[in-house]
Amino acid sequence: MRFVTQSLALLSLVFSIASYAETDFLLRGTWALKENTQSFQDFGQNHQRFEGDGLHLSQAVISTNQRLFDDWTLSGALNAYSDGEERLNVSQLYIKYRPLSASSIKSEVKVGAFYPAISAENTDIAWLSPHFLTNSAINSWIGEELRTGGVELSFRQNGRQVRSNWSWKVLASLFKGNDSTGTLLSWRGFALHDRQSLYNDRVNFLPIPGVIDEEKLDAPAWTEPFREIDNRFGYYFGTHVAYKRSAEIRYYYYDNNADANAVDPDRIYAWHTRFHSLTLRYLPRPDLTLFSQVLYGDTLMGENIVDNDFASAYVAAALNLNAMGLKDLTAAARIDWYRVSDNDNTTYDPNGSRGYAFTFSVKYDVTSHFFITTEWQLNSGHQENLRFFQPNEKYTEHLFQVALTAKL
Incomplete structure (x- = not known):
C-alpha cells in the first residue's frame, strides 16, 4: 500500500508540473516561539505541532485540478513537511465527474480520497485556511483523522439559474479507511495546528500507561488515521443552503460504522465514531467575513472499554483593513471551545478533557504571490491523563508564529 500511494503521489507531481497553468504551488516557512515542552508528535504533552522554537517548513503544497x-476532472494535493512521520505524500487525490445537463439540478460524483466539504474555515487550496496559520480545534482534528476514501454523490441547484436568491446542495457518501477515527480525541484530546495527515502517515501521542501496558489495552502510542480494520463501509450525508453569496449554512452527519470490537495485528483498534456538524458563514459586507462551526458526537471502542462524547465550537471573523487605510492587511480572530467527556468505567484510562483557545492573526500581502502572517495563540485546559506525567491535569500553551508564504 505504501508503494502504491507514493507512486500515485509522484505521478500526481509529474502530472501537475506538466500542466503548470492549472496547478497551484505553495511554500510556507514558519518561525515559531513556544513553551519548551515536547510536542505530541514526539510523544509529548504539548498540543501544538512544532517541536521547539525556530524555523520550520510548515507547508509545501502542489495542488492541481x-x-x-469535458465531464471529468482529476484533483489532488501533494504535501511536504519538515515534521511528522510521513513527510511527503498525497493528502487528497480523486476524480470528479460532473456531466453537462440542461436541467437546473446538476449532479456530481467524486471517487478517491478527499475531504467532505464540512469546513467554513479551510477554503484555500489543498484544504488550507486563508486567514489563520493554525486551524480551529474542529478542523485540526478533521485534518488529522478524517478523509473520505470512497465515493460521494451530490445534487445541486444554483439559484441564479432559476431566478432565486437561494442555492442548495445535497450529498451522500460511502467510504472505507477511517476505522481508527476517534483515537486521538480519546487519548490525546483536541489539538490546534495546521498539519494534515498524509496517506501512510502515523500520528503519535503521549504514551499513557493504561494504553501501552501489555496487561491492559496493549496499544501503541500512535495511530494510523486511514487504516482499514473491519472491512465495513462508513457513510455521511449533508446539505448546503446558501442565500445569494452572502450567507451559507451546512449540516453533515458522519458515521464511520466501525466494528468497535475489531483490532488489527498491530493492536490498532477500530472506533465507532459518529458526529453532527453545523457550519455557518456570513458576509455582512465585502470586507468582513464571519464564520462558525459546531461539532458534537461520540466514539466507542471495545465493549464499553472507551466510551466518550466529544464536542467543539468556534466563532471567527476576518476583516480586510483597506477601508481603514491599512492597505493589503487582513486581521482575523477566533475563539475555540472543546470537550471530551469520559462515560466508561475504565479507571486506568481516563479520557476526559476540556479547554479553550484564542487565536489572533494579521496577514500582509507583500505582492499577489508573497504574504507575511503573524499569529498569536493561547490554548488552555484540563486533560485527565496528564496526571500520569505532571502534578496536575492543567495545561497552558502559548504560540507565536511568523510565516512567509509564496503562492504561485
Whole structure:
C-alpha cells in the first residue's frame, strides 16, 4: 500500500508540473516561539505541532485540478513537511465527474480520497485556511483523522439559474479507511495546528500507561488515521443552503460504522465514531467575513472499554483593513471551545478533557504571490491523563508564529 500511494503521489507531481497553468504551488516557512515542552508528535504533552522554537517548513503544497475530458476532472494535493512521520505524500487525490445537463439540478460524483466539504474555515487550496496559520480545534482534528476514501454523490441547484436568491446542495457518501477515527480525541484530546495527515502517515501521542501496558489495552502510542480494520463501509450525508453569496449554512452527519470490537495485528483498534456538524458563514459586507462551526458526537471502542462524547465550537471573523487605510492587511480572530467527556468505567484510562483557545492573526500581502502572517495563540485546559506525567491535569500553551508564504 505504501508503494502504491507514493507512486500515485509522484505521478500526481509529474502530472501537475506538466500542466503548470492549472496547478497551484505553495511554500510556507514558519518561525515559531513556544513553551519548551515536547510536542505530541514526539510523544509529548504539548498540543501544538512544532517541536521547539525556530524555523520550520510548515507547508509545501502542489495542488492541481486538471480537466481530463469535458465531464471529468482529476484533483489532488501533494504535501511536504519538515515534521511528522510521513513527510511527503498525497493528502487528497480523486476524480470528479460532473456531466453537462440542461436541467437546473446538476449532479456530481467524486471517487478517491478527499475531504467532505464540512469546513467554513479551510477554503484555500489543498484544504488550507486563508486567514489563520493554525486551524480551529474542529478542523485540526478533521485534518488529522478524517478523509473520505470512497465515493460521494451530490445534487445541486444554483439559484441564479432559476431566478432565486437561494442555492442548495445535497450529498451522500460511502467510504472505507477511517476505522481508527476517534483515537486521538480519546487519548490525546483536541489539538490546534495546521498539519494534515498524509496517506501512510502515523500520528503519535503521549504514551499513557493504561494504553501501552501489555496487561491492559496493549496499544501503541500512535495511530494510523486511514487504516482499514473491519472491512465495513462508513457513510455521511449533508446539505448546503446558501442565500445569494452572502450567507451559507451546512449540516453533515458522519458515521464511520466501525466494528468497535475489531483490532488489527498491530493492536490498532477500530472506533465507532459518529458526529453532527453545523457550519455557518456570513458576509455582512465585502470586507468582513464571519464564520462558525459546531461539532458534537461520540466514539466507542471495545465493549464499553472507551466510551466518550466529544464536542467543539468556534466563532471567527476576518476583516480586510483597506477601508481603514491599512492597505493589503487582513486581521482575523477566533475563539475555540472543546470537550471530551469520559462515560466508561475504565479507571486506568481516563479520557476526559476540556479547554479553550484564542487565536489572533494579521496577514500582509507583500505582492499577489508573497504574504507575511503573524499569529498569536493561547490554548488552555484540563486533560485527565496528564496526571500520569505532571502534578496536575492543567495545561497552558502559548504560540507565536511568523510565516512567509509564496503562492504561485
